[in-house]
Amino acid sequence: MAQEKKKATGYDKYVDWKIFSIPVILFFIILVMPTPKSMQKTGTQYTVGPHAVINMLTQELFQQNSSEVEQWKLLTVQMMERNMRMGALSKDRFLKRNMKWCKKYKIACSDSNFAKAHAFVKDSVDEARYKKVMQKAYDYRINVLNYNNLSDKDKKVADKGTWAIKVSIAMMTFVVLCFVTECIPLPAVAFCIGLILVFSNVVTRQEVAMLYWSDACWFIMGSLMFAVAFVKTGVDKRVCLMMFKKLAVPDVRWITLIFFLIITPLAAFISDHALAAMFLPIAMLLYQNSLTEEVPEDKELAKMLMIAIAMACNIGGPGAPSGGARNVIMMTYLNDMFGFDIGYFQWITYCFPFLIVMIPITWFMINWRFKPRIKSLKPAMQHLEREIGKMGTWNRHQIWAVIIFVVMVFGWFTEKIFYNLGIYPVRLGIGVIAVAGAVAYIMAGIVNWRDYQKGVDWGVVWLYAGAIIFGRTLDKTGAAYWMANSVIEFLVPFGMDKGLPLMATANGLTAILTNLMADGPAAAAVGPITLNMAGLVHPGTTFLPFMAMSTAVASSFAYCLIIGTPPNAIVYASGYLEPRDYLRVGIPMWFIANIVILLCTAILWGIMGFPGLPGY
Numbered sequence: 001m002a003q004e005k006k007k008a009t010g011y012d013k014y015v016d017w018k019i020f021s022i023p024v025i026l027f028f029i030i031l032v033m034p035t036p037k038s039m040q041k042t043g044t045q046y047t048v049g050p051h052a053v054i055n056m057l058t059q060e061l062f063q064q065n066s067s068e069v070e071q072w073k074l075l076t077v078q079m080m081e082r083n084m085r086m087g088a089l090s091k092d093r094f095l096k097r098n099m100k101w102c103k104k105y106k107i108a109c110s111d112s113n114f115a116k117a118h119a120f121v122k123d124s125v126d127e128a129r130y131k132k133v134m135q136k137a138y139d140y141r142i143n144v145l146n147y148n149n150l151s152d153k154d155k156k157v158a159d160k161g162t163w164a165i166k167v168s169i170a171m172m173t174f175v176v177l178c179f180v181t182e183c184i185p186l187p188a189v190a191f192c193i194g195l196i197l198v199f200s201n202v203v204t205r206q207e208v209a210m211l212y213w214s215d216a217c218w219f220i221m222g223s224l225m226f227a228v229a230f231v232k233t234g235v236d237k238r239v240c241l242m243m244f245k246k247l248a249v250p251d252v253r254w255i256t257l258i259f260f261l262i263i264t265p266l267a268a269f270i271s272d273h274a275l276a277a278m279f280l281p282i283a284m285l286l287y288q289n290s291l292t293e294e295v296p297e298d299k300e301l302a303k304m305l306m307i308a309i310a311m312a313c314n315i316g317g318p319g320a321p322s323g324g325a326r327n328v329i330m331m332t333y334l335n336d337m338f339g340f341d342i343g344y345f346q347w348i349t350y351c352f353p354f355l356i357v358m359i360p361i362t363w364f365m366i367n368w369r370f371k372p373r374i375k376s377l378k379p380a381m382q383h384l385e386r387e388i389g390k391m392g393t394w395n396r397h398q399i400w401a402v403i404i405f406v407v408m409v410f411g412w413f414t415e416k417i418f419y420n421l422g423i424y425p426v427r428l429g430i431g432v433i434a435v436a437g438a439v440a441y442i443m444a445g446i447v448n449w450r451d452y453q454k455g456v457d458w459g460v461v462w463l464y465a466g467a468i469i470f471g472r473t474l475d476k477t478g479a480a481y482w483m484a485n486s487v488i489e490f491l492v493p494f495g496m497d498k499g500l501p502l503m504a505t506a507n508g509l510t511a512i513l514t515n516l517m518a519d520g521p522a523a524a525a526v527g528p529i530t531l532n533m534a535g536l537v538h539p540g541t542t543f544l545p546f547m548a549m550s551t552a553v554a555s556s557f558a559y560c561l562i563i564g565t566p567p568n569a570i571v572y573a574s575g576y577l578e579p580r581d582y583l584r585v586g587i588p589m590w591f592i593a594n595i596v597i598l599l600c601t602a603i604l605w606g607i608m609g610f611p612g613l614p615g616y
Helices: 017-032 037-047 049-062 071-085 091-095 099-104 111-124 127-144 152-181 186-199 205-211 215-233 235-244 252-267 272-288 299-319 325-338 344-369 378-391 396-420 430-443 449-455 458-476 479-494 499-513 519-537 543-554 566-572 579-608
Strands: none
Touching: 017 152, 037 049, 037 152, 037 479, 049 071, 049 127, 071 091, 071 111, 071 127, 091 111, 091 127, 099 111, 152 186, 152 458, 152 479, 152 579, 186 205, 186 458, 205 458, 215 235, 215 272, 215 396, 215 430, 215 449, 215 458, 215 566, 235 252, 235 272, 235 378, 235 396, 252 272, 252 299, 252 344, 272 299, 272 378, 272 396, 272 566, 299 325, 299 344, 299 566, 299 579, 325 519, 325 543, 344 543, 344 579, 396 430, 458 479, 458 519, 458 566, 479 499, 479 519, 499 519, 499 543, 499 579, 519 543, 543 579
8 A cells, every 4th residue: 555645734734823813803803892781681690690589589488588598498499590590490390300400500408408498399389389489580580680770799790791701702703713714723722712711701720721621521532542442453444344345346435325324323322422433443444545556645535534424423413312412401491391201212203314314415415525536445445354364363452442442332321320320429421431441441451652642633632622611611601592592582573483483593593503512502502592482482382392302403413613523523633634624514514404304393293293282
């Protein structure tokens, strides 16, 4: 095989100040612009709102201020306030909460106080009164709470919250332009995110340091590490040959189709991070072994293979509730707000057809947008056969590499379940398990640290760490909510507040946000707003579960930016892709996917209906 030329990446570039000055100038322009009233309102709701609502609830239920009540009473109203923010206004939802739920939302409680709070709501507050109080609390937060009526102390708090939203919007403009233009090395953008947040006093230096090492970041790092172990031991070669050796004509078109047929359905049940990390070395292997002296480099082939893996992962997530946090979030919102349950297999029945439609469309799009010079990968397969022939039978390192990987996958599947069952005393998280697997490869003598140092694209690790901070900031400050609410309010006069137009608006908005932040927060930002509107205009109809499912599906349309999903970031680690390559496929796929889910809702779901609910 010909020696492959080194691929120049964005890491080799210096800052292009002519282009970089544009996002910098826009960043400061947004900061000095007058603050919109709607942004001030959202800042007030997110900062002063929780305490104000808690105080209102204590006065309503106990005729005391929140600073004067006993701990169990404070716990009661804190739980009610959190439920109210989630749109769960029924007494039944309160009674189903437990201490783990309180811990998840950082509500301090003890066994005795929780028992008293539970007993009070169960025995002393009937359903009608509870719902009336919760509706009043919701109305107070959304309509009554006014910046102008706040005390000077609360105004300072609200001003800080509003400033955080403005910084987040300015930062979003800066980051997106930097990612699209690549005017500055992308890992440097990730560090700029943290610096902006600290210098603008949105987060502290301690907080930003912790945010850079989230569980998701650990997962990316661990995934890239185990990919190195697969490559070093030759497991990737064996897996690759097993997948494609039956092809009579190993054409690149059929290779990419097999990627979709295998990865996409699996992504509905297995972590898309893991699938991307597992298939990345296979794609790189195919590319590197396809080069010849006549064609020593084929950038289009490399890009085609890498993008195919990312897109196959991205379109698979909506297929089942286990395909992503977004699915569970919207199922929970639907149940909390309206009491409608969507079962696991019921979700698959509605959403898996979307995958079936998207597989050929996405495959066609990738083959249309990328035009490789090398069409046949037969030389690569022949080379693999020779390499594996030299290896002989499975050796000890290869066997251990597979065993450790299987244990990791088992851990990813079970760690949450085992924690909830009390088998694990602590919640491990998929990131910790991934890094534990990477350490296990060292302990087993399969790799050394030099292998990780050379084989892992550490820039991608930092890049995704910055993306996590970016998304969380949009979520926690209320910036994502403000954008979603502003767009929906703007479109209401145009008749986009009911029926399929409302669903199209919700889907499009979610699909935009999910390219900027994780799918879960994107769904969480838009879901409550659109579900509330759906409940007002189409109460008790199929529109409600359809809205929940379509919003979840739309939050998987993160096709356009490297930071959109972990698979996008992982395949970028190959070194063959540039930010504009995601746009080549991502932009048309974004529009197509929105059309497909809308047609799916209007036609397929409309025919299927929803058990026990009339049509809208």
